[in-house]
Amino acid sequence: MTAANITVWGIHTMDDSLFLNQGLIAIGWEEMGNLSAINATRDAYKEKYLAVYPNAKKGSIPTSAGMLYRFVHEVQEGDYVIFPSKTDRKINIGVVESAYFYDAAAARYPNRRKVKWLKHLPRTAFSQGALYEVGSVMTFFQVKTYADEYLKARDKDFKGNIVASDTDETVAQTADEIIETTRDFILKELSKNLKGYDLELFVANLLQAMGYRTIPSPRGGDSGIDITAYKDELPPRIVVQVKSQDGDIKETTIQSLKGAMREGDYGLFVTLSNYTKNAQKYLDSTPIIRGINGMELVELVLKYYDQLSLKYRKMIPLKMVYIPVPLEE
Numbered sequence: 001m002t003a004a005n006i007t008v009w010g011i012h013t014m015d016d017s018l019f020l021n022q023g024l025i026a027i028g029w030e031e032m033g034n035l036s037a038i039n040a041t042r043d044a045y046k047e048k049y050l051a052v053y054p055n056a057k058k059g060s061i062p063t064s065a066g067m068l069y070r071f072v073h074e075v076q077e078g079d080y081v082i083f084p085s086k087t088d089r090k091i092n093i094g095v096v097e098s099a100y101f102y103d104a105a106a107a108r109y110p111n112r113r114k115v116k117w118l119k120h121l122p123r124t125a126f127s128q129g130a131l132y133e134v135g136s137v138m139t140f141f142q143v144k145t146y147a148d149e150y151l152k153a154r155d156k157d158f159k160g161n162i163v164a165s166d167t168d169e170t171v172a173q174t175a176d177e178i179i180e181t182t183r184d185f186i187l188k189e190l191s192k193n194l195k196g197y198d199l200e201l202f203v204a205n206l207l208q209a210m211g212y213r214t215i216p217s218p219r220g221g222d223s224g225i226d227i228t229a230y231k232d233e234l235p236p237r238i239v240v241q242v243k244s245q246d247g248d249i250k251e252t253t254i255q256s257l258k259g260a261m262r263e264g265d266y267g268l269f270v271t272l273s274n275y276t277k278n279a280q281k282y283l284d285s286t287p288i289i290r291g292i293n294g295m296e297l298v299e300l301v302l303k304y305y306d307q308l309s310l311k312y313r314k315m316i317p318l319k320m321v322y323i324p325v326p327l328e329e
Contacts, residue, residue: 007079008147009096010134016085018109020092023116025081026109027071027140029064034102035072035111045069067140071111072100081115082134082143082150084123091126091134093119093153119153126150128324129170132177171324178323186298189316191244191272199244200226202312203270206300209307212238224260229268240268249291251278258289266290270297 011025019025031052032038038048045065050056056064075096083092098114106112123131130146143150152158194202197219204214204227212229227240241257243249249271257267267289274293275283283291292300301308305318 006147006151007076008082008143008150009075009079010082010084010136010141010143012084012136012139013109015109016087019083019115020085020117020120023114024112025083025094025096025115026106026112027068028109028111029068030108030110032068032111034104035068036100036102040073042066042069063138067138068111070142071113071140075100075113080151084131084134088120089123090120091123091131091150091153092117093121093150119158121153121158125153125158127170128174132170132174175323175325182302182318183295183298186301186316186318187272187294190294190297190301191246193315195244199272200242203227203240203242203297204229205309205312206297206304207240209304210300224256236264236266237262238266238268240270243269243271243273245271246273248274248276249279250276251282254279254282254286254289254291258286261288268292272297 011027013019013026029052032048035045038044042062042065045068046061049061049065049068053061077096077098079096081094081096083094084090085092094115094117096113097116101112103110103112126149127146130149133143133146134150190199190202200216204216207214207227207229212231213233215228217223217226217228224241225239226242229238229240231238239257239261241260243253249269254269254275257269261267265288269283269289269291271292272294275291280291283289301316305313305316
């Protein structure tokens with residue numbers, strides 16, 4: 001069988017010893033019972049999942065039900081499994097040796113498959129990109145991008161793909177993927193949780209984190225000014241308009257902010273989306289009004305995250321980490 005015809009799966013667990021000592025892979029969701037009793041369709045798995053977990057978030061249902069379905073119906077004997085163990089920080093490579101079975105006596109992880117572990121290798125044997133792929137937040141997933149790299153580790157004389165004199169070209173790609181994933185997450189959370197007046201209050205708090213004194217307008221006001229901001233107690237006044245609409249902002253919408261401004265004011269327009277070409281031209285030709293689009297807003301969130309109120313940091317939970325970056329040439 002060629003590498004191109006081999007399916008490689010990745011899996012995580014909270015019980016390394018169960019996998020390694022008993023020669024198996026397993027997933028939980030104990031309340032679902034014997035998964036083979038569910039009709040072999042994705043829709044049936046989603047219906048069962050919703051029945052068992054009625055309070056599950058809507059977006060999590062197809063993801064979780066899909067993992068269960070794939071574990072039971074898509075994994076085949078002879079497929080390969082990549083399991084990154086936490087206790088010894090090894091990459092464990094195995095081959096699936098059984099069909100799905102349900103262990104009713106198991107207190108945890110009753111949904112199982114037998115696996116023969118072939119290799120237990122240090123993480124340093126693999127590129128940063130390969131490690132990032134199997135570091136997925138999902139419990140069970142298919143390894144695609146770096147499947148070939150893991151399959152090469154089956155070779156008897158495999159010593160690792162990265163040696164001291166080499167430059168790991170996947171570092172830059174991995175760093176970019178982490179950064180982009182974080183940016184996408186922030187923008188999605190803002191779009192999902194903050195509409196209308198709620199987004200105005202968030203922008204006011206962000207401006208406070210940036211050192212401005214802000215006065216949000218009353219809810220339902222139609223003056224064209226959502227927030228008034230000052231750098232200190234003295235002018236100039238900065239008037240802010242905030243839009244949470246999905247579509248791009250048009251020139252006429254920005255002109256409405258201009259109409260609400262007094263002589264000496266500066267304007268700030270904030271949107272989660274972007275600006276049409278004509279709107280951007282208008283902003284470029286009107287230096288007293290600054291436009292901030294969704295991705296620029298995300299950059300400000302990242303820069304001033306520690307100064308945001310606890311309410312918003314809980315809404316957008318982030319953890320400061322260091323990530324590898326390529327050496328500058």
